[in-house]
Amino acid sequence: MEFFKNILRLIWRVWFYVFFGISLIVMMPVLFVLTIHENQYPFLYKIIRWFSKTLIFVMGFRLKKEILEPLDIGKSYMFCPNHSSMLDPFILISMVKNPIVFVGKAELKKIPIFGFFYKRICILVDRSSQSSRKKVYLSAKRRLKNGTSVAIFPEGMVPTEDVILSPFKNGAFSLAIEHQIPIIPATYYDCKRFFSWTFFKGRPGKIRIKQHKPIYTKGLVKQDLKTIKEEVFGVLFNDLSKDSVYMKDTNRNIK
Numbered sequence: 001m002e003f004f005k006n007i008l009r010l011i012w013r014v015w016f017y018v019f020f021g022i023s024l025i026v027m028m029p030v031l032f033v034l035t036i037h038e039n040q041y042p043f044l045y046k047i048i049r050w051f052s053k054t055l056i057f058v059m060g061f062r063l064k065k066e067i068l069e070p071l072d073i074g075k076s077y078m079f080c081p082n083h084s085s086m087l088d089p090f091i092l093i094s095m096v097k098n099p100i101v102f103v104g105k106a107e108l109k110k111i112p113i114f115g116f117f118y119k120r121i122c123i124l125v126d127r128s129s130q131s132s133r134k135k136v137y138l139s140a141k142r143r144l145k146n147g148t149s150v151a152i153f154p155e156g157m158v159p160t161e162d163v164i165l166s167p168f169k170n171g172a173f174s175l176a177i178e179h180q181i182p183i184i185p186a187t188y189y190d191c192k193r194f195f196s197w198t199f200f201k202g203r204p205g206k207i208r209i210k211q212h213k214p215i216y217t218k219g220l221v222k223q224d225l226k227t228i229k230e231e232v233f234g235v236l237f238n239d240l241s242k243d244s245v246y247m248k249d250t251n252r253n254i255k
Contacts, residue, residue: 006200012059013199019058023051024113035120041148044121045099052090060204061087061194065095069213071184073098076144077214078176078183082165082236083153085191091209092151092186101143103136103152103171123150125171136171137178144179154232161196162250165237173229177222182214185232187239193249210239 024031027047034044056063071077079100081092089102106126109119123139140150152172159166176183187210195202212235220228240246 009200009202012203016055016059019055023055024117027051028113031117035117038143039146041101041121041143041146042099045093048121049093049097052093055090056087056094059087059195062206063091063094064206064208066208066210068211071096071098071214074147076147076179076181077149078172078181079149079151079186080154080172080183080232080236081151081186081188082240083155083158084161084188085158085195085197087191087195087207088153088188089151091188091191091207095186095209095211096149098147098149100149100151101140103140103150103175137175140175141179144181150175150181154229158197161192161198164240164247164250165233168229168233170225170229173225173232174222176217177220177225177228180218180220182216183228183232184214185212185235186210187212187236189240189243189246193245 030047031044034040034047075098077098079092079096081088093100102122103125104118104122106124109115109124111118123136123143125136144150150172152175154168154172155166156169156171157166173183175181189208189210190205191207193202194205194207215228215231215235217224217228
């Protein structure tokens with residue numbers, strides 16, 4: 001029985017990459033034109049959001065959203081979800097109407113075709129390079145002037161499946177304080193269970209999302225970074241550690 005389940009999981013996983021790859025190839029002309037100038041990003045974001053919603057649907061997922069406070073139209077935010085799946089960015093995009101630009105790993109630009117557009121759309125950071133980190137601030141400042149929001153997965157990585165939440169990097173909180181924008185923590189409970197990095201694990205299902213109230217940074221200075229980082233970490237960690245389904249998936253091993 002497990003053998004046949006793994007065959008179905010393999011077909012399902014392959015379908016994800018086939019759908020993603022074909023969609024990317026079909027949209028290449030449009031993506032190329034719309035990534036020439038940053039001022040076209042709001043329209044490009046609508047296309048990316050439509051694709052994200054479609055991808056989630058065709059993979060058999062449904063989102064159960066809990067939004068604790070509606071966001072202001074046209075206002076910039078720093079989105080900080082926990083990270084446990086390659087599905088996470090598509091979920092965030094499908095959740096938020098206002099344009100979001102991601103700060104992502106520079107090494108992903110090496111992926112054929114995808115990397116070409118990735119580096120034109122996202123703000124790339126090489127965490128081993130101080131000059132790269134400085135460029136992130138300048139790029140974020142330019143994007144935020146146009147009312148665009150920024151998204152960073154503060155763990156900086158997808159942790160192993162027995163870890164509830166990895167320690168946060170400083171980048172998201174440093175940027176939020178620098179530009180005085182509110183931070184939006186978001187808890188993704190089920191991505192690890194339904195679409196983890198373990199190839200023969202997962203299935204379609206209902207993914208629960210909680211978008212928390214904004215945590216404001218107005219008036220904060222860089223000396224407040226540790227405090228606000230710990231506050232956001234506490235919000236997500238408490239949420240995840242109290243969820244019996246999530247804890248079962250981590251084998252109840254708190255690290």
